[in-house]
Amino acid sequence: MCQLSSGFSPKSSEERVKALAGLDRRDFLSFCSIMAATLGLSPSFIPKIAEAVEKAARRPSVIWLHFAECSGDSEAFIRSSYPSTEELILNILSIDYHETIMAASGEAAEAALQKAMTENKGKYIAVCEGAIPLATPPGPNAKKGDYLTIGGKTGLELAKEVCADAAAVMCVGNCASFGGVQAQRPNPTGAVGIEEAIGKPTLKIPGCPHNPVNSVATIVNFLLLGSFPKTDNLGRPLFAYxxxxxxxxxxxxxxxxxxxxxxxxxxxxxxxxxxxxxxxxxxxxxxxxxxxxxxxxxxxxxxxxxxxxxxxxxxxxxxxxxxxxxxxxxxxxxxxxxxxxxxxxxxxxxxxxxxxxxxxxxxxxxxxxxxxxxxxx
Ligand code: SF4
Known part of the structure; x- marks a missing residue:
């Protein structure tokens, strides 16, 4: 599997286009036809999708955050074969931070996150996996949300910080979308979905796990049309839900x-x-x-x-x-x-x-x- 050495994909857009050109053409067009079918588009859109993906000036930057979850959505995502993980990471998306697949850890990982946020401010897609606990654990020094801490911050603090400068927030899986199993009775950690936690509308790709064809199609929709797909009143793309x-x-x-x-x-x-x-x-x-x-x-x-x-x-x-x-x-x-x-x-x-x-x-x-x-x- 491809690893991100510091959490940041170093490929320039020219290098990515070159890499895409080096892909097996039949595989690439198979991917485009799957995207067209998933988005409910006619086969005539297949060459347009191919063009949009190949000629995008820059791969969409993705910062992928983990909260209270089982990593099932990452597991589903990295096991895609159309496109393969390597194609996803290096050529179609620029996954600049993802705790599960990046090599960096500890302070280096935290530095990679800050770098990704700074260099892509206002442009990155914050992909969130998992629910946010809002309750305060027992104990004299505990504070709200302490049931989940990452790098010294609560999940709530981290989500608010990263999502504030995102072009869009995409929740993958039921936990991030609606709280999932953590949020069910008796919900001792006060877990909620991302939207409820940060008070900002989110795109939701629920499922347990989500189907990666739907998250990738959502991003391809963005590449093709410059906008995210229409959603229902729960924030789920209508093409899939x-x-x-x-x-x-x-x-x-x-x-x-x-x-x-x-x-x-x-x-x-x-x-x-x-x-x-x-x-x-x-x-x-x-x-x-x-x-x-x-x-x-x-x-x-x-x-x-x-x-x-x-x-x-x-x-x-x-x-x-x-x-x-x-x-x-x-x-x-x-x-x-x-x-x-x-x-x-x-x-x-x-x-x-x-x-x-x-x-x-x-x-x-x-x-x-x-x-x-x-x-x-
Ligand atoms: S027809 Fe409806 S109820 Fe029957 S198996 Fe399919 S989805 Fe379930």
């Missing part, structure tokens, strides 16, 4: 036909029937898993025979569990029936997704709003 999993699920025909897996290993499971009764949260989850799949299009949970657990939604650990329990109600009034009544409705899924998204996201936001939840309790 504009439709429910249920609306594009390859098992949807079985849902509509009332054909359900009743237990793992039964005939329905062998026949690839719908997993709703096994707890699938696809009817309440907005994500493009069924279209782009994970591990470079290899598979995704429903394809592998396990229901969706709703990992791109706020507070999914609390609100989507028990993971093997059926959603009590998947009804969008006048659009769908519950699984028990299914067979009576065969409304087109595509029309459902687009029209329902705004209403449903609003409903989810209310449902998942931690303030409302606390008031109800």
């Amino acid at each position: 504009g439709k429910r999993i249920h609306d594009h699920c390859p098992r949807r025909a079985h849902f509509d036909a009332g054909q359900f897996v009743e237990e793992f290993g039964d005939e329905g499971a062998k026949n690839g029937w719908c997993l709703y009764k096994m707890g699938c949260k696809g009817p309440e989850t907005y994500h493009n898993c069924s279209m782009v799949e994970y591990n470079d299009g290899t598979s995704w949970p429903v394809k592998a025979g396990h229901g969706c657990i709703g990992c791109s939604e706020p507070n999914f650990w609390d609100n989507m569990s028990p993971f093997y329990g059926r959603l009590p109600n998947v009804i969008l009034p006048g659009v769908e029936a519950t699984a028990d009544k299914v067979g009576f409705t065969l409304v087109g899924a595509a029309a459902v997704g687009a029209a329902a998204h705004g209403v449903y996201t609003f409903m989810n936001r209310k449902k998942f709003d931690p303030t409302l939840k606390d008031k109800e309790e």
Whole structure:
């Protein structure tokens, strides 16, 4: 794996363009076609994406921060093969600080962060992985946020400092986006997502882990059009989170036909029937898993025979569990029936997704709003 010797990629733009030109052309165009498909663009955009990536005067500078998390999003990111890690780091992005993959540590790492921030002030993308603890631990000298300290600063102090001078803040994974598992009951560290911690809007690429094809496509969108993609009211790009999993699920025909897996290993499971009764949260989850799949299009949970657990939604650990329990109600009034009544409705899924998204996201936001939840309790 490529290592960043001091945390800062030294390649000039000319060197990067030269390096891109040296890539296997077929691999590079495969990457561009995946980006076009992910962004919902026609194949005619493939050469435009190639041109935007190749001719960008400067690779977008990325400062990647780790907070309260498991590093699963970094793991997913560095295991991409289209493009490969080396291509990502050296040619498509300028990843100037990333604790997991840089060689520097301690004071040298802190110096690398300061250098990256200074040299790219106002231009870098702050990629955040993990939640921010806001509670104060017990102890006479403890202060707010001390459950997580990095280089002598709390996660909150570090996030505010780095995100203040960023061109954009991109949260990868559910923890950075919405707090993730750390923020679920009883949440002893007072963990929250980045946006709530720093009080600044963020782009969110949730998932557990996020799918790197979506984070890279978000940046390619920036290279291609000079702006970040449109989002829903939770800050998730619509190209990736504009439709429910249920609306594009390859098992949807079985849902509509009332054909359900009743237990793992039964005939329905062998026949690839719908997993709703096994707890699938696809009817309440907005994500493009069924279209782009994970591990470079290899598979995704429903394809592998396990229901969706709703990992791109706020507070999914609390609100989507028990993971093997059926959603009590998947009804969008006048659009769908519950699984028990299914067979009576065969409304087109595509029309459902687009029209329902705004209403449903609003409903989810209310449902998942931690303030409302606390008031109800
Ligand atoms: S309930 Fe789950 S498995 Fe069944 S069609 Fe919907 S998303 Fe697919």
